[in-house]
Amino acid sequence: MLLGMMSDPTSPPPSNVPRGLLIVITGASGVGKGTLREKWLAGQDVFYSTSWTTREPREGEMNGREYVFVTPQEFLDKARQDGFLEHAQFVGNHYGTPIEPIEEALARGQDVVLEIEVEGAMQVQERLGDEAILVFIMPPSLTELRRRLTGRATETPERIEKRLTRAVGEIREAHKFRYVVVNDDLERAAQEMLAVQHAERAARKAPEQWSPEDHAASQAAQRVHSRNLSSADLEQVVNS
Ligand SMILES: Nc1nc2c(ncn2[C@@H]2O[C@H](COP(=O)(O)OP(=O)(O)O)[C@@H](O)[C@H]2O)c(=O)[nH]1
Ligand SMILES: Nc1ncnc2c1ncn2[C@@H]1O[C@H](COP(=O)(O)OP(=O)(O)O)[C@@H](O)[C@H]1O
Structure with missing residues (x-):
């Protein structure tokens, strides 16, 4: 079981x-994670x-739709009860x-997508290892x-500056995640996300069972593998 901490001896056999x-998408606030996610997942039952x-x-924003909005006490209580897969602070909040709905969805065969900041994404990676598919969404430049x-x-100028300062540190961590998708052209970035998803599903099959589409998706996903990224590439983004 992927999330071993959820195992329950009374639950029905798998x-x-x-x-x-x-699939975890991460990256700086404002890079377009939410916009890209909507385009990528349109029509999919994830x-x-x-x-x-x-x-x-x-x-x-509506409680239960964009977020479950809670008090600091409610949040800390859930954290203390190990109710989160990961949690982090971001610019003061x-x-x-929440872990339970994720385990349920994975068990019924549904793909699960998280859209979270970098520290939390690293926690997921540490906790679940290779089973979590981490994708860093990169801005074309800091100016953009x-x-x-x-x-x-949506933010005051002061909060925008705090988010940008944090973004510089986050971009420098991009090489730690499996894939890096540059969100310059939204349509192309969404196609790359589809290729990653398709390739990761194909990777669970024996190569001799791959269809031509599996091969094509796998090649496209290799092109956005983080190993293609040098630290000079990352510095170029934060200095531009
Ligand atoms: N670690 C973690 N980060 C999250 C979670 N939910 C949202 N975030 C991230 O927290 C940051 C701030 O979110 P928010 O205030 O909604 O701003 P926005 O994403 O820029 O619109 C963003 O990078 C979100 O992706 C979560 O459950 N865990
Ligand atoms: N590829 C893109 N090109 C131009 N603008 C974009 C692109 N992707 C997102 N945006 C815009 O950038 C802003 C931030 O996007 P959003 O999805 O809210 O980011 P995040 O979820 O990462 O905080 C929005 O106004 C959105 O319309």
């Missing part, structure tokens, strides 16, 4: 349904994990991924990241 993939947060809801954060108009 069925023959292959487990879903656990389980999107709704996080818990202590931050205030933005205008138009707590964010965490600033433009997107400013254009979204």
Whole structure:
């Protein structure tokens, strides 16, 4: 079982349904994770994990939809009960991924997608190893990241600066994740996410059972593998 801590001797025996993939997208605030996720997953029956947060809801956000909005006490209680797969602080607030719905979705064969910041993504990687598929979403440049954060108009200028300062450190960690997708052209980036998802599913089969589509997706996913990235490439993004 992927999330061994969830095993329950009273639960029914596992069925023959292959487990879903656990795909984690991470990257700086404002890089376009949410926008890309919507395009990539349009029409797919995946389980999107709704996080818990202590931050205030933005205008138009609904409790239980964008986030479960909780008090710091409620958050800490759940953390103490090991109710999160991962949790982290981000610019003064707590964010965490509730563990139970994820295990249930994976067990019924549904792919699960998390959209979380870098520290939490690293916790998932440490806890689950290779079974978690980590994708870092890279901005074309820091200038463009600033433009997107400013254009979204959800944060005060002071909070935008805090997010940008954090973004520099996050971008320098990109090589630690399996894939790096540059979100310059949204359509191309969404195609790359589909290729990664397809390739990871194909990787569970013996190569002699691969279809031509499996081979094509695997080649496309190799092109966005993080091993192609040098530290000079990362410095170029943070200095541009
Ligand atoms: N570690 C962790 N990060 C999360 C979680 N949910 C959201 N985040 C990340 O926390 C950061 C701040 O989120 P938010 O305040 O909603 O800003 P936004 O994502 O830039 O719109 C973003 O990078 C989110 O992806 C979570 O459950 N765990
Ligand atoms: N490929 C892209 N090109 C131009 N603008 C983009 C692109 N992807 C996202 N955006 C814009 O950037 C802003 C931040 O995107 P969002 O999805 O909210 O980021 P995140 O979820 O990473 O915080 C939004 O205004 C969005 O419309």
